[in-house]
Amino acid sequence: MQEVKIHEGIKEALKGITLSEDIGFGKYMSPIMIECNYREGKWHEIELKPYQKIELDPCTKVLHYGQEIFEGMKAYRNAGSEDVFLFRPNENAKRFNTSAARMGMAQIPESLFLKSVDLISSYSRKLIPRRQGESLYIRPFMIASEVGLGIAPSKEFKFIVVASPSAKYFSAGSIDVFVEREASRAAPGGTGRAKTGGNYAASLMTTVKSLENGFHQVMWLDAKEKTYIEEMSGMNFFAVINGELHTPELTDTILKGITRDSIIKLAQYNGLKCVERKISIDELALDIKNGKCTEAFVCGTASIIVPVGSLSDGRDIDVKLKNPNGIISSGLRENLLKIQSAQMESPFSDWIFRVSHIELE
Numbered sequence: 001m002q003e004v005k006i007h008e009g010i011k012e013a014l015k016g017i018t019l020s021e022d023i024g025f026g027k028y029m030s031p032i033m034i035e036c037n038y039r040e041g042k043w044h045e046i047e048l049k050p051y052q053k054i055e056l057d058p059c060t061k062v063l064h065y066g067q068e069i070f071e072g073m074k075a076y077r078n079a080g081s082e083d084v085f086l087f088r089p090n091e092n093a094k095r096f097n098t099s100a101a102r103m104g105m106a107q108i109p110e111s112l113f114l115k116s117v118d119l120i121s122s123y124s125r126k127l128i129p130r131r132q133g134e135s136l137y138i139r140p141f142m143i144a145s146e147v148g149l150g151i152a153p154s155k156e157f158k159f160i161v162v163a164s165p166s167a168k169y170f171s172a173g174s175i176d177v178f179v180e181r182e183a184s185r186a187a188p189g190g191t192g193r194a195k196t197g198g199n200y201a202a203s204l205m206t207t208v209k210s211l212e213n214g215f216h217q218v219m220w221l222d223a224k225e226k227t228y229i230e231e232m233s234g235m236n237f238f239a240v241i242n243g244e245l246h247t248p249e250l251t252d253t254i255l256k257g258i259t260r261d262s263i264i265k266l267a268q269y270n271g272l273k274c275v276e277r278k279i280s281i282d283e284l285a286l287d288i289k290n291g292k293c294t295e296a297f298v299c300g301t302a303s304i305i306v307p308v309g310s311l312s313d314g315r316d317i318d319v320k321l322k323n324p325n326g327i328i329s330s331g332l333r334e335n336l337l338k339i340q341s342a343q344m345e346s347p348f349s350d351w352i353f354r355v356s357h358i359e360l361e
Helices: 010-014 061-065 089-102 110-123 197-201 204-212 258-269 281-289 327-340
Strands: 004-006 032-039 046-050 068-070 073-076 085-087 135-144 157-166 175-179 217-221 229-232 236-241 244-248 274-277 293-300 304-312 318-320 352-354
Touching: 010 032, 010 046, 032 110, 046 110, 061 135, 068 089, 073 110, 085 110, 085 327, 089 110, 089 135, 089 258, 110 135, 110 157, 175 204, 204 217, 229 236, 229 244, 236 258, 236 281, 236 327, 244 258, 258 274, 258 293, 258 304, 258 327, 281 293, 281 304, 281 318, 293 327, 304 327
Parallel strands: 004 046, 175 217, 175 304, 244 274
Antiparallel strands: 032 046, 032 157, 068 135, 073 085, 073 135, 085 352, 135 157, 217 229, 236 244, 236 293, 293 304, 304 318
């Protein structure tokens, strides 16, 4: 088991912490963080330290070549218990290493990853809300920390975990989506499958444009034909067509969402047919118009499940869902939230991880 070094100041940092009523999303941070360094071909001890700034040399490789990855996950609790739960953290650990491999970064032992998120969740338990849909959002990330301007993979890395009490990601009941017909988020053979900042940076120009025009999110199409739905800037997409759940099939340009996978498994367990396939945006728009598509929604760790109210590309497509808050999407969301907070037993034994209850000596 990886050694843990607890820095001075942790007790003081945690003393008297309280949970604000207006927590927002990513607005307030836990006063502690985890750091672990990779040097000379190995990972060193896990360090639990007060939340603080990261000091980097101006020539640190991450600042010049974008060699970095991250994950998003949550710790939950329910109103009737002091227990804290993580939802499928082993899948986050696996995806983290998939991203690391694509970005030429060191693999992190799954035990180190899980120990780190367990530690920050345990020590931050007073900051975990009890209201349904709220949680402690956990952000593990890794950056290239070697100093040098040569274009080559770093040999040194920092693994850091921070956490933030968070409310709902979207306050609106449903979201209006802008369909991007020109720019691309990711291309075949690129880094679209990795959870790396560059993919999100590539989406920001269109995000600015869409927000200025009253939209909440951007839908990205395939880079080659600009026809087939891929994902939102940070979420996967589903549609209910003829009573079946449809979602774009995974490619190397689409992030393998853990919430996406959970929805598919949960829906299938409940007898709902799920179809993973190429979905044309024009086909979807027509299905919405003629009533074949009755619901559409996006999903992700931060958003969980959010219904889509409308889709528009500013040219040929401008369609609205008659009842955005459909029975299927709302039912899936309710069941998923109950499973995540252990209010309902999970049909899958490896979905829920109980966080250690650790007290400072």
